[in-house]
Amino acid sequence: MTVAALLDLGLNKENLLNYLKSLNLEGFDINIYRVYKSSISALKFDVILSGNSSKIIKEENLENSKINSSLKLKSVKKVHKHTHDHRNLFDIRKIIDDSNLTENPKKIAKGIFEIIAKAESKAHGISIEDVHFHEVGAVDSIVDIVATAVLIDELGIENIYFSPISEGYGTVKIQHGILPVPVPAVANIFSQNDLLMNLTDEEGEMITPTGAGIAAFLKAKDEMPKKFKIKRIGIGAGSKDFSRANILRVFEIEEVETTSTEVDEIYLLETNIDDSTGENLGFVFEELLNNGAKDVYYTPIYMKKNRPSYMLSVITDDLHKTKLEEIIYKNTTSIGIREQRIKRRVLNREKITIDTKYGKVNAKKIFIDESNYRIQPEFEDIKSICIKENLSFNDVYYRIISEINS
Incomplete structure (x- = not known):
C-alpha cells in the first residue's frame, strides 16, 4: 500500500523499476494498476513471485477491477538458488548493499528490516541474527521495503506525519499457527517505536509487520500541522476488503499560517x-x-x-x-x-524567501494583525553570509533589514 500510494503521488515508476532490477533476487514480476476500493480509485502495487502469479491475481479479483494502467517488470535477473528456505538479516543486508541503490535508500531499507527483525526476535525469544525471513515472504518484503526507500528518498520531504494506524481484532492463521491480532511482531513494533494504534471493529489483520516496520522507521511526528496546503494526493490499495475502504492516503503538504492571532x-x-x-x-x-x-x-x-x-x-x-x-x-x-x-x-507567521544583495535569504513574515506584519531574516542565513563575506553580524543584518524596508 505504501509503495502504491507514493507512486500515485506521481513519482517516477521507471526509475523505481530500474533500481528493483538491480536486486540480487529470484525472478519476480511487478504489476502496477488501478483498482476501486469502496468506489475510491486507488493504485495497486503487486509483487508477483514465480509460481504464485495466479494465486495473487485470484485474490485480487482483477476481473472485477477497472484497470486504467499496467506496468510489468519481467525477466528479472536470475541468480543462484539458495539451498535453504530462509534468509536472515545478514543475507538481506547484503542483497541491499550489493544493489545499485544510492546510500540513503540503502540506509532506509536496512533500517526498516532491522526494526522488523528486532520485533521478531522478541516475539520468538531469539537474537536478531537468528531471525529468519521465509524465502517467499522475504522476496516481496524486500521489494516492498526497497521500493518504499527509493520513493521516500526521491520525494525529499522534511517530516512525515502519521495518524493512528488502524488494526482489526480476532485471530489470524500464519505459518506458526493461529495468533491473536495484532500479531506479536506488529505489537512489538508498536511498543518499541511509540507508534499509535487505533483498534477498529473490523475482524482480521489490518497491519502487517512490513507495514508496521515502514511506519516505525519513517515516522517523525504524530501531530499534523494545524493548517496546511495539500499539494499532491496519493492513494494506495490494500489486498483485503473490509467494510471501510482498505486504502492508504498520502498527502504531500506545505505548512501555512493564517494572518490571525x-x-x-x-x-x-x-x-x-x-x-x-x-x-x-x-x-x-x-x-x-x-x-x-x-x-x-x-x-x-x-x-x-x-x-x-x-x-x-x-x-x-x-x-x-x-x-x-x-x-x-x-x-x-x-x-x-x-x-x-x-x-x-x-502571532502567526509564514516562511518566505527574500532577494538581497547577498542572494536569497530565508525569513519569517510575522503577522501582528490583519494588515500589519514584520519580516525577520533567519539567523543561520545571516551567519552564513557573515562567514562567506567576512562581514560583521550587524553589517549584514541591518543591510538586509534596510533592503526589506525599502
Missing part, C-alpha cells in the same frame, strides 16, 4: 537544579529540543544554602510532555518537576 494551550515544565555541570545542562538542553520541546531555557537562581543554581523551563504540548519529563529525570539530578497547563497567544 491564535490561542493554544501548552505545558510549562519547571525544575530547579543545583548540582549538575554546565556540560550536563547543555546536553539536556539539546535533547529536549530534539524530542519535541517547543522551547527550553535556563534561569539563574539561588537555592538553599545560598547555592548558585538554574531553573530549567520547558514549553511543550501534551503529546511530548511525558517523553520530555523522562529526559529530565534521566539526564539531570532533579527529583521533581512542576507542571502548569497554560494558555498562550501566538
Whole structure:
C-alpha cells in the first residue's frame, strides 16, 4: 500500500523499476494498476513471485477491477538458488548493499528490516541474527521495503506525519499457527517505536509487520500541522476488503499560517537544579529540543544554602510532555518537576524567501494583525553570509533589514 500510494503521488515508476532490477533476487514480476476500493480509485502495487502469479491475481479479483494502467517488470535477473528456505538479516543486508541503490535508500531499507527483525526476535525469544525471513515472504518484503526507500528518498520531504494506524481484532492463521491480532511482531513494533494504534471493529489483520516496520522507521511526528496546503494526493490499495475502504492516503503538504492571532494551550515544565555541570545542562538542553520541546531555557537562581543554581523551563504540548519529563529525570539530578497547563497567544507567521544583495535569504513574515506584519531574516542565513563575506553580524543584518524596508 505504501509503495502504491507514493507512486500515485506521481513519482517516477521507471526509475523505481530500474533500481528493483538491480536486486540480487529470484525472478519476480511487478504489476502496477488501478483498482476501486469502496468506489475510491486507488493504485495497486503487486509483487508477483514465480509460481504464485495466479494465486495473487485470484485474490485480487482483477476481473472485477477497472484497470486504467499496467506496468510489468519481467525477466528479472536470475541468480543462484539458495539451498535453504530462509534468509536472515545478514543475507538481506547484503542483497541491499550489493544493489545499485544510492546510500540513503540503502540506509532506509536496512533500517526498516532491522526494526522488523528486532520485533521478531522478541516475539520468538531469539537474537536478531537468528531471525529468519521465509524465502517467499522475504522476496516481496524486500521489494516492498526497497521500493518504499527509493520513493521516500526521491520525494525529499522534511517530516512525515502519521495518524493512528488502524488494526482489526480476532485471530489470524500464519505459518506458526493461529495468533491473536495484532500479531506479536506488529505489537512489538508498536511498543518499541511509540507508534499509535487505533483498534477498529473490523475482524482480521489490518497491519502487517512490513507495514508496521515502514511506519516505525519513517515516522517523525504524530501531530499534523494545524493548517496546511495539500499539494499532491496519493492513494494506495490494500489486498483485503473490509467494510471501510482498505486504502492508504498520502498527502504531500506545505505548512501555512493564517494572518490571525491564535490561542493554544501548552505545558510549562519547571525544575530547579543545583548540582549538575554546565556540560550536563547543555546536553539536556539539546535533547529536549530534539524530542519535541517547543522551547527550553535556563534561569539563574539561588537555592538553599545560598547555592548558585538554574531553573530549567520547558514549553511543550501534551503529546511530548511525558517523553520530555523522562529526559529530565534521566539526564539531570532533579527529583521533581512542576507542571502548569497554560494558555498562550501566538502571532502567526509564514516562511518566505527574500532577494538581497547577498542572494536569497530565508525569513519569517510575522503577522501582528490583519494588515500589519514584520519580516525577520533567519539567523543561520545571516551567519552564513557573515562567514562567506567576512562581514560583521550587524553589517549584514541591518543591510538586509534596510533592503526589506525599502
